[in-house]
Structure formats: C-alpha cells, structure tokens
Amino acid sequence: MITVKDITKTFGENDVLRGISAELKSGKNNLIIGGSGSGKTTLLKCIVGLHEPTKGQVFFDEQNFTDMNFEQRVPIRTHIGMLFQNSALFDSMNVEENIMFPLNLFTNMTKAEKLDRANFCLERVNLKGKNKLFPSELSGGMKKRVGIARAISMQPKYLFVDEPNSGLDPKTSILIDELISELTQEYNTTTVIVTHDMNSVMGIGDHIIFLYNGKKWWEGTNKEIAHTDNKELNDFVFASKFMQAAKAKL
Amino acid sequence: MRVTEQIDALEIMGVNAPGYLISPKIIAGVSMIPLLTIISVVLGLGGGYLACLTSHDIPTTLYLDGLRDGFNHVIVTVCAVKSISFGFIITSVCAYFGFYTSGGALEVGQSATKGVVYSCIWILFADLVISSLLL
Numbered sequence: 001m002i003t004v005k006d007i008t009k010t011f012g013e014n015d016v017l018r019g020i021s022a023e024l025k026s027g028k029n030n031l032i033i034g035g036s037g038s039g040k041t042t043l044l045k046c047i048v049g050l051h052e053p054t055k056g057q058v059f060f061d062e063q064n065f066t067d068m069n070f071e072q073r074v075p076i077r078t079h080i081g082m083l084f085q086n087s088a089l090f091d092s093m094n095v096e097e098n099i100m101f102p103l104n105l106f107t108n109m110t111k112a113e114k115l116d117r118a119n120f121c122l123e124r125v126n127l128k129g130k131n132k133l134f135p136s137e138l139s140g141g142m143k144k145r146v147g148i149a150r151a152i153s154m155q156p157k158y159l160f161v162d163e164p165n166s167g168l169d170p171k172t173s174i175l176i177d178e179l180i181s182e183l184t185q186e187y188n189t190t191t192v193i194v195t196h197d198m199n200s201v202m203g204i205g206d207h208i209i210f211l212y213n214g215k216k217w218w219e220g221t222n223k224e225i226a227h228t229d230n231k232e233l234n235d236f237v238f239a240s241k242f243m244q245a246a247k248a249k250l
Numbered sequence: 251m252r253v254t255e256q257i258d259a260l261e262i263m264g265v266n267a268p269g270y271l272i273s274p275k276i277i278a279g280v281s282m283i284p285l286l287t288i289i290s291v292v293l294g295l296g297g298g299y300l301a302c303l304t305s306h307d308i309p310t311t312l313y314l315d316g317l318r319d320g321f322n323h324v325i326v327t328v329c330a331v332k333s334i335s336f337g338f339i340i341t342s343v344c345a346y347f348g349f350y351t352s353g354g355a356l357e358v359g360q361s362a363t364k365g366v367v368y369s370c371i372w373i374l375f376a377d378l379v380i381s382s383l384l385l
C-alpha cells in the first residue's frame with residue numbers, strides 16, 4: 001500500500017498540486033485521471049521520487065519514502081516498475097537488453113534465465129520474437145508495450161504506468177489493461193495508472209482519483225463514476241456525445 | 251537521454267545515474283586522449299623521418315641526431331599532463347551539460363554548443379596554467 005499525505009508541488013509560480021492525500025491499496029488498480037496538464041504525471045513522479053514534493057510525504061508500506069536519501073531508497077526502488085509516458089526505452093539497447101537491464105542490476109540469474117524471463121514478458125505484451133529490434137525500429141505502441149515488459153520484468157510490488165494506452169489500437173489497449181489488471185491481482189501489486197482512456201476507467205477502475213485544479217476533486221470506483229453528480233467529473237468523463245448516450249442507458 | 255526520460259528511468263531503477271553515465275566517459279577521455287597524443291607524436295616524428303628519407307634534403311642521421319639533441323624531458327611531462335587534463339575537461343564539461351539538459355530538441359542543440367564552447371575556454375585556461383607551472 002502507498003499512502004500519499006498532503007502532497008504539494010510548485011514549479012516556480014505554478015502550483016501544480018495543492019495538497020493531495022490518498023491511499024493506494026495493493027491488489028487494486030488505482031487510476032489517476034484528469035485533464036491534460038492537471039498534474040497526473042507530476043503526482044506520479046512525486047510518488048516515485050523523481051520530483052521532490054514541495055510539501056507532504058509519501059509512504060511505501062509505512063516507510064517514509066520522502067525523507068529517505070538516495071541509498072535508503074534503493075531497496076524500495078528495486079520493487080518499483082514504471083512505464084513512462086514516452087516509454088523511455090534505452091535507445092542504445094535492443095528490446096531484449098532493455099527488458100534484461102533491471103535483471104542484470106538486481107538479480108543473480110544466469111543469462112539463460114534472464115532470457116527466459118525477457119521472452120516471457122515479451123509474450124505477455126504480444127511482442128514475441130521482437131527481441132533484437134532497437135527502439136528506433138519500433139512503433140509508438142510497440143515502445144509502450146516494451147516499456148510495460150521492462151516494468152514488469154522484476155515482478156514489482158509497486159507498478160506505475162503513465163498512459164499505457166495512448167498510441168495503442170482499441171484491441172491492444174484492452175489487452176494491456178487486462179494484463180495490468182491480471183498482474184495486479186496475481187502478485188497483489190500496488191498499481192497506479194495514469195490515464196485518459198475511458199475504456200480503462202470503466203473497465204479496470206477499482207479506485208479512481210480525479211484531479212482538478214491541483215486538488216483531489218473526486219474519488220471512487222468505476223461503478224460510482226456513472227452516477228456521480230460532480231459537475232467537473234461529469235464534464236470530463238462524459239465529454240463526448242457517445243459517452244453521454246452510454247450514460248443515459250446506464 | 252534526459253529529454254527522453256531515460257535518465258529518470260535509470261533513477262527509478264535505483265541506478266546512480268551520474269556515476270553510471272558520466273564516469274565511463276571520463277575514464278575513456280582520460281585514458282584515450284593521452285593514447286591519441288602518443289600516436290600523434292609517433293606519427294609526427296615518423297613522418298619527419300620519412301620526409302627526410304624520400305626527399306634527400308636532410309640526411310636521416312642528421313634528423314635523428316637533431317631529435318636527440320633537442321630532446322627535453324620536461325616536454326614529455328607537459329605533454330602527458332596536458333593530454334590527461336584536456337581529456338578530463340572535454341568529457342566532464344560536455345557530460346555535465348548533457349546530463350542537465352531539459353526541454354526538447356532545441357535545448358539539446360544549445361547544450362551541445364555550450365559543451366563545446368565551455369570546454370574550449372577551459373582548455374585554453376588549463377593550457378595557460380599548466381604551461382606557466384611546468385615550463
């Protein structure tokens with residue numbers, strides 16, 4: 001479980017996050033939603049320590065992560081898997097080397113075992129046999145999937161994914177959602193997903209946090225979201241005519 | 251790497267990114283620039299010998315005597331100290347600007363320019379200091 005206490009983040013004059021508190025439970029898909037520029041990525045980066053919050057604290061299973069120094073954070077970081085919004089694959093390494101990179105750092109596995117693990121992860125994201133391609137030879141959606149494969153290679157306890165579905169076709173998108181959801185339940189992972197995708201919100205949103213104006217504006221489940229009377233959330237989720245029609249039928 | 255979040259990806263895995271990315275470059279610079287200097291010195295002297303041999307203007311024995319008479323061991327020390335220092339300056343200054351680039355393609359270009367300009371300035375300055383100390 002991850003506990004976020006009163007996180008505030010300011011860039012110069014720009015108050016991006018203004019006192020956000022939340023509990024992100026293990027074994028659940030915790031979704032962070034909100035408009036573009038609402039601070040979703042910033043919140044995610046504050047949680048994992050890539051941005052130091054201006055104020056507030058983050059606890060990983062009761063351990064105060066914010067007050068730790070770099071060395072103290074390393075043991076927790078070995079349990080973190082993260083997919084970045086732009087995939088962030090190492091472009092000097094091929095797909096297989098990218099996935100094996102964390103294994104090389106933190107495990108004593110033999111080369112064959114690491115290769116097996118890499119192949120297993122690639123198979124789960126539907127990229128079997130693409131081992132030797134370099135990031136520059138992949139499409140945007142393929143990069144995302146390799147990014148996911150790298151994030152799950154260590155069987156992380158905490159999984160952070162920033163927009164896993166952007167750039168994917170609807171079918172692959174659902175496949176990725178299902179994969180993340182499966183892993184979350186299988187390994188009791190604390191999964192935090194930043195997304196815009198309403199299919200994901202409705203499909204796997206066990207716990208949804210809606211950011212608006214730098215604050216946690218609404219919190220609930222995908223069942224509750226359809227019946228909420230929160231105006232800003234309704235405007236965000238049911239922005240399209242299609243979604244409004246779908247809501248009317250609910 | 252900073253711009254495409256690859257450095258963030260390293261940090262999230264608990265890798266000490268500056269050490270992981272910058273130290274190999276500095277080791278390479280400090281060991282390879284002196285090696286290149288040695289090669290260039292050998293090629294320069296060898297080229298002179300070849301020129302004497304083919305043009306017959308100066309006998310090769312005279313050339314070799316000239317080399318021996320004019321030899322001053324301080325020059326070798328200066329050569330070694332300078333090549334090691336310049337190797338360190340080129341790699342560390344450029345790696346610094348690369349590591350702390352933020353933004354996009356424009357800033358990457360600006361950082362590359364800054365890296366070249368600042369390492370040139372530092373090399374001129376180091377050249378002055380080393381020469382005045384050793385010569």
Ligand SMILES: Nc1ncnc2c1ncn2[C@@H]1O[C@H](COP(=O)(O)OP(=O)(O)OP(=O)(O)O)[C@@H](O)[C@H]1O
Binds near residue numbers: 038
């Ligand atoms: N490193 C930074 N320096 C300064 N400002 C930043 C930085 N990172 C983000 N911001 C600002 O913080 C705000 C929120 O950005 P963030 O990337 O968190 O948005 P987001 O909700 O992830 O948007 P999107 O859905 O488009 O990815 C933006 O106004 C952005 O300009």
Ligand SMILES: [Mg+2]
Binds near residue numbers: 040041042085162
């Ligand atoms: Mg974002």
